Amino acid sequence: MDRRSLIKAMAALPLATGMAAAMAADAGRPLIRPRRLRKGMTVGLVSPASNVPEDDHIAFAMDVVRSLGFEVKPAQHLYQRTQYLAGTDQQRADDLNAMFADGEVDAIFCLRGGYGSSRLLPLLDYELIGANPKVLMGYSDITALHCAIHQRTGLVTFHGPIAGDNFTPYSYAQFRQTLMRARPDQVLAAPPPFEDPGPGRVEKDNRLTVLHPGVAEGPLLGGNLSLVCHLMGTPWEPEFSGRMLFLEDVSEAPYRVDRMLTQLRLSGALDRVAGIAFGKFTDAETSGNSFSMEHVLRERTAGLGVPVIRGLMIGHVEDQAVIPVGAAARLDAGNATLTLLEPGVV
Template sequence: MSQRRAFIKAMLTSAIATSLFSNISNANAAPKASINPDVKSQIKPKRLKAGDTIGLITPSSNTREDEEIHFAIDVLKSFGFKVKQGKYIFERKGYLAGSDKNRAWDVNNMFEDKSVDGIFCLRGGYGSPQILPYLDYELIAKNPKALIGYSDITALLNAIYARTGLVTFHGPIAKQNFTEYTLKSFKDILFNPKANIDLGTPPLFETKEGQAEKDNRLTLINQGVAHGQLIGGNLSLMVKLIGTPFEPDYTNKILFLEDVEEAPYRVDGMLTHLKISGRLDKLAGIVFGKCTDCTATGNSLSIEEVIKERLGDLNIPVLKGLMIGHIDDIATIPVGAMAKLDATNKRLILTETAVS
């Protein structure tokens, strides 16, 4: 009898300990993504204007020095914006701009803050996928605002669009000077919204005797015309989203891609992953922007050869070379907005305004 009581006592103690451990583990676990994953409705943020308050956040990496953050603030102020700094904007944790939860808190807080009209990311770098489980998508959907950035911010832009239907913006980061091209594209999309404008068309090249455009050439991979909502951004980040609750639906979409400092074989591998996962079979069309410093060496295929090899056999329009990527003259591309890809005539056209 005493042995039986000892056994029962041991079992109860174990059960209580397991329960306590489970509760502690659940308390520290990331929340599950909210909002219906099959959300269909599109939400447009309001347009920006001088006098608006812009939230400045660092959802991925931070700058090396604080003065670069002050520089970014001055860039935003040059538009006539007031700037609200994220609570954790000066935090650094190695290659991350602070802890995952703190970076996510700044994103949630900027959407919740009624005084904030739009949100700019300081820079990309690395780390935005880690914060996706901590974002409050219900809150974001109820407080739509323009979110702007590129590179690693790709994960944030597409996850928010996928979970809420909110149009986000693959465009300049705060810590850069805007070229004339970058400024015009940014304002055409977010300040003075227009429909039926070209997205990412290279700047005009003044042809002279003995000279022709070399750096910003458009390459036709597959002819045709496609219509669909835009998704995409950095290729490596789009691949990271595959199979997660934060991946956008590829069905009948126009996918735009870019990357930086990737060897052609790595671009080949990532495009192959998208292809054999079935994502590319769902698309209406593909635009590959710039692959900056993606240099072929030795017996490597070139980026052009890789794109033709992996995308050329798809029965959809494919165009290469638009001003999307890690470049000075960067186009602002609204994720979730309707567009027309006329690959035959080498044009990507926004067919609706992306802001209200």
């Protein structure tokens, strides 16, 4: 081995060792389920990524939490704004750590996504988080927290609505079923009933498409495609083996989704999953000589030998499901269903 090759190998060793240790730890960790939610509990409100533009938007989010039947406790730095971030990295990490440590807080909801959650990953106290299991809910950029916290602690977290938006009746029903009733046989993220069926009128927007047939089971993993790819090659890279991967994204053209799925395929990640459940890829405008999104999702998952469906109510949509990251589920492509095999809460 020449000098340049030796230097490269030595430089890569700490990261490779850290990733191997992280994946081994993830594979061997017992599943930790937080307590189910009950009305009257206290919800801590945090903003791990970006903030909302105005303080009144925070007041609105607090009212949303209260309307669900909970008390609300704002994080210490909830009103901070540092350009496109909701305060400094340390402030946002301190808020999240403090909410897990606070004995008065029963659950933690995220105000919004945006950008910046992944900057917190080296600053989080995973031992503290694992010792104080609580519901953590959010989506989009919050995917980084879901992946990292589950990898390092075994805690089930919840990909679902943010506090900064109103819940639709569909989202509230999914919220209650997943976090309050805790049914083990719940069908996840199925489209809502079509409101106005009749002669010449059928569902168009919320259709489920079978991309590849089959039935498989595995622990749920995923969220926003961009964020999952963002974690590749880091010590917080998810463990994909045997997992039921669910993915969504927003404002990504088909060629960019192609690029990200190709990255996951080239890395070997997609070769290890048990199945793939695609949610919504919203605001994905195509122009010129472009493949369709359906073509990209079908072609980039062809040959994996696992079931793949598209169109679940996961993503940047008003009617949004709540997905327990880490809990086991069954994907039946023939029936286009994703069914929870165990509750995400106790």
